[in-house]
Amino acid sequence: MNITYHSTRNDQLSYTASQAILSGIAPDGGLFVPSSIPTLPITLEELSSKTYQEIAFVVMKEFLSDFSDEEIKQSIQVYNEKFDTPAVTPLVKAGDFHYLELFHGPTIAFKDMALSILPQLMTISAKKNNIKEDIVILTATSGDTGKAALVGFSEVPHTKIIVFYPKNGVSEIQEKQMLTQKGNNVHVVSIEGNFDDAQTQVKQLFADEKLKAELEENQLRFSSANSINIGRLIPQIIYYVYSYAQLIKDNTIKAGESINVAVPTGNFGNILAAYYAKEMGIPINKLIVASNENNVLTDFFTSGTYDRNRDFILTSSPSMDILVSSNLERLLYHLSGNDTKLVAGYMNSLSQEGIYKITADMLTKASDFYANFASEKDVKEQIQRINEEAGYIIDPHTAVAAFVANQYKEATDDQTEIVIASTASPYKFPLAVLEAAVANFSNDSLEASLQQLKELTGIPFPNAVDEALHDPILHDTTVKVSEMKEIVKKKLGLQ
Ligand SMILES: *Cc1c(COP(=O)(O)O)cnc(C)c1O
Numbered sequence: 152m153n154i155t156y157h158s159t160r161n162d163q164l165s166y167t168a169s170q171a172i173l174s175g176i177a178p179d180g181g182l183f184v185p186s187s188i189p190t191l192p193i194t195l196e197e198l199s200s201k202t203y204q205e206i207a208f209v210v211m212k213e214f215l216s217d218f219s220d221e222e223i224k225q226s227i228q229v230y231n232e233k234f235d236t237p238a239v240t241p242l243v244k245a246g247d248f249h250y251l252e253l254f255h256g257p258t259i260a261f262k263d264m265a266l267s268i269l270p271q272l273m274t275i276s277a278k279k280n281n282i283k284e285d286i287v288i289l290t291a292t293s294g295d296t297g298k299a300a301l302v303g304f305s306e307v308p309h310t311k312i313i314v315f316y317p318k319n320g321v322s323e324i325q326e327k328q329m330l331t332q333k334g335n336n337v338h339v340v341s342i343e344g345n346f347d348d349a350q351t352q353v354k355q356l357f358a359d360e361k362l363k364a365e366l367e368e369n370q371l372r373f374s375s376a377n378s379i380n381i382g383r384l385i386p387q388i389i390y391y392v393y394s395y396a397q398l399i400k401d402n403t404i405k406a407g408e409s410i411n412v413a414v415p416t417g418n419f420g421n422i423l424a425a426y427y428a429k430e431m432g433i434p435i436n437k438l439i440v441a442s443n444e445n446n447v448l449t450d451f452f453t454s455g456t457y458d459r460n461r462d463f464i465l466t467s468s469p470s471m472d473i474l475v476s477s478n479l480e481r482l483l484y485h486l487s488g489n490d491t492k493l494v495a496g497y498m499n500s501l502s503q504e505g506i507y508k509i510t511a512d513m514l515t516k517a518s519d520f521y522a523n524f525a526s527e528k529d530v531k532e533q534i535q536r537i538n539e540e541a542g543y544i545i546d547p548h549t550a551v552a553a554f555v556a557n558q559y560k561e562a563t564d565d566q567t568e569i570v571i572a573s574t575a576s577p578y579k580f581p582l583a584v585l586e587a588a589v590a591n592f593s594n595d596s597l598e599a600s601l602q603q604l605k606e607l608t609g610i611p612f613p614n615a616v617d618e619a620l621h622d623p624i625l626h627d628t629t630v631k632v633s634e635m636k637e638i639v640k641k642k643l644g645l646q
Contacts, residue, residue, distance in 0.1 A: 153216045156183040156381060159484040160495035167217040169276035172269075172382035175375035181495070182480050183381045188430040189213035191392070195406040195434075198392065199399035203239040204230055206396060207389045210431075214385045215272075217279065226271035233257050233267050233302075235613065240264070240390045242397045242570070245543035248413075248556060249403070250573040251394045254546075258328065259576035259615045260470070261421065262299035264390060265383035270307040272382045273374060277309065284372040287643065288312040289356060291349035294325040295470050295575070297339075298332070300376050305334030311371075313338040313642055315349045318629055322469075323597050324579065324619050331622035338642040339626040342635065352635045362636065365645055378420045379477050387424030388431070394570050395433045403568060411565070413439035413556040414572040415548040416448060417471035419478035421572055426482065429519070436567055440522040441555035443468045443530070448476060452522035455514040457497075459505045467530055467547040467583040470574070475501070486513040521563075525554040533557075534587035544608045546575040547583045577604060578616050 156171040157164060158181030166174070171183040191198070193209060201209070207227045208220075215223060230239050234255045243250045256263025277286060286309060290300050297314040304312040316329060318341040329339045342349050356362060357373055366372055376383070391412065398404045412435055414422040422440055429435040442448050443466045451457045459474045466472055480498060486509070487493045497507040509517075525533065533550040537543050545553060552571045559565070577584045581600045585592045588607060594600055601616060612620075630638050 154185045154187065154189060154214060155216070156185055158182070158491070159184050159480050160491050160498065162489070162491050168215045168381070169217050169279045172272050172276045172380060173280060173282070173374060175377065175380045179495075180498070181491075182379050182478070184481055184484050185214060188427060188485075191432045195395070195399065195432075198396040199406065201396060203389070203393050206393050207386070210389045210392055211385060213431075218275065222275050226268050226275065229267045229271065233263070240393060242394050243543070243573075245541040246537055247560070247569070248553060249394070249398070249568060249570045250543070250545070250549065251390060251570050252573045253390060254573065254576040254579070256299075257302045257615060258295070258298045259579050259613050260295045260299065261572070261574040262295050263302070265378075265386045266296070266299040266303040266376065268303075268386050269376055269380065269382050270303045270310060274307060274309055276382075282372070284367065284370045285309045285311060286374045287366065287371050288374055288376050289315075289353050289639070290376055291315045291346065291353040292321075292329075293317070293346040293469060293472075294321045295579075296376075296378070298325065298328040301329060301332040301334070301337050301339065303376075305332065305337050307336070311336045311338075311643065312376075313340065313639060315340050315342055315353060315635065317341070317345050317349055318343055320346055322580075324581070324616075327619040327624075328615065330624045330626045331618055333622075333625065339628070340635075340638055340642075341629045342632055343629065344632045348632045349635075352632050356636060356639060359636070362639070365640070366643070369643070369645055371643060378418050384420060384424055384427070384478070384481075387421060388427045391425045391428035391435070391570075392431070392433055395428075395435075398568065398570075407434060409434045409436040409567055410570055411435065411437040411439060411556075411559070411567045412570045412572065413441055413552040413559070415468065415471055415552040415574050416440050416442055417473040417476065419448070419476035419482070421574070423478045423481055425572075426485075426519075430485075436519075437559065437565070438520045439552070439556055439559050439569075440520055441552040442522070442524040443471045443551050444524065444526060445472050445474060446524035447474055448479075449522045449524045451479075452517060452520050455511070456508045457501065457506065459501070466527060467580070468551055470548060471551065482517075483509065483513070486516045521559050523555045523558050525551045529554045531587040534584060538588045538607075544577045544584060544588060544604075545573065546577045546580045547587075548575050548580075549573040550587075576613060577608060578613060
């Protein structure tokens with residue numbers, strides 16, 4: 152069956168996959184969802200002998216119904232070229248759990264899984280829809296997304312990218328990663344303000360009709376690479392299918408046996424991909440939603456009420472410091488039995504009052520999910536414990552998931568194998584990791600800390616670390632929030 156896409160808030164207009172990828176968000180503000188979730192066209196036994204790229208092809212072909220086989224295969228090449236291991240996402244057993252390492256891409260965080268392939272999907276989509284203009288990606292980042300998008304789009308023909316980040320709001324290594332980015336089509340700009348200021352202004356620029364017209368005159372058009380783009384969600388389904396295949400292959404489970412997955416969650420994209428894998432036929436029993444102290448999702452899955460009216464807490468897992476998990480809107484759509492009116496009402500209530508409550512029936516259907524959270528102290532102890540017990544070093548985001556997976560096991564006595572989505576290399580968060588794992592750690596310099604982490608993990612520096620430490624700084628623009636529009640025009644050569 153040919154899958155099309157429509158908004159979570161209205162199912163009247165239907166879009167092809169390529170149109171949905173180019174648009175990013177539906178015109179009514181809703182998120183694109185597939186007309187149905189396809190089932191896997193091959194058996195679980197057959198999966199177990201396939202490579203990552205072969206599984207990627209099987210999954211993507213089901214969703215990208217207006218892409219040719221050739222186009223899908225061409226896109227998948229990035230997993231050969233840009234990842235540092237042929238397994239792409241190795242599954243590592245340490246202590247009680249299987250860690251699915253999603254950080255072997257160019258920026259050593261899981262955003263690479265989707266942002267390395269999105270530029271290919273987007274340029275193919277543009278061609279398919281006879282878009283003559285070059286695509287301009289505008290992104291505001293609090294750290295991880297910016298660099299992953301820069302690497303993904305660098306030197307991709309017919310695209311340009313401008314990334315804004317808060318001057319004093321990202322870690323030293325994250326800033327270095329962005330400022331050393333090469334490529335004739337990439338621009339990095341820091342702003343005097345926080346992430347929310349940058350994000351709000353980027354949204355305004357997208358909605359600026361005058362700017363849009365100026366871009367058009369210059370054969371340019373905006374597009375968005377943010378995590379609600381369906382072109383980011385689909386590539387994330389692949390690794391859950393792959394992890395199941397690996398567990399069959401290494402005789403941990405038999406085909407058909409259930410697994411549980413635990414995911415460190417922020418915007419709800421990664422765990423939603425696991426839900427899609429389950430709906431496609433992968434026997435996932437529990438989907439474990441792990442939050443940090445910003446535990447709005449824990450409360451939601453426990454009570455059925457989503458309430459964003461609470462303090463925003465800065466934690467050691469910054470990529471999960473989120474109060475509005477955008478991708479949850481897609482789950483609401485599925486749990487409601489595809490009731491777009493109901494979803495539109497919830498989203499309206501969220502934007503007006505910051506709160507909504509789902510029906511009892513929906514909450515019952517959500518019982519495939521188990522949600523809990525880790526405090527900062529829990530995260531630290533978890534990193535330390537897994538190092539002591541298994542000699543395996545995990546980053547703070549992954550530690551949130553490992554802690555919550557343990558909570559689940561203790562609460563239920565469920566002995567099902569657990570796969571933890573391991574979303575960042577410890578090298579991306581050296582200070583938090585060393586403070587947890589090393590007694591009396593003192594932070595002398597970034598380089599010294601990274602060196603100490605190397606001794607602790609026994610893993611050589613990934614390319615990303617060498618580059619951040621040694622590559623020349625190539626960008627040095629800082630602007631006020633009020634100057635963002637001017638700098639966009641200047642960088643694009645509009646004036
Ligand atoms: C983005 C990110 C997350 C959260 O993923 P969502 O899809 O937003 O839930 C977790 N860990 C790391 C390291 C990330 O970069």
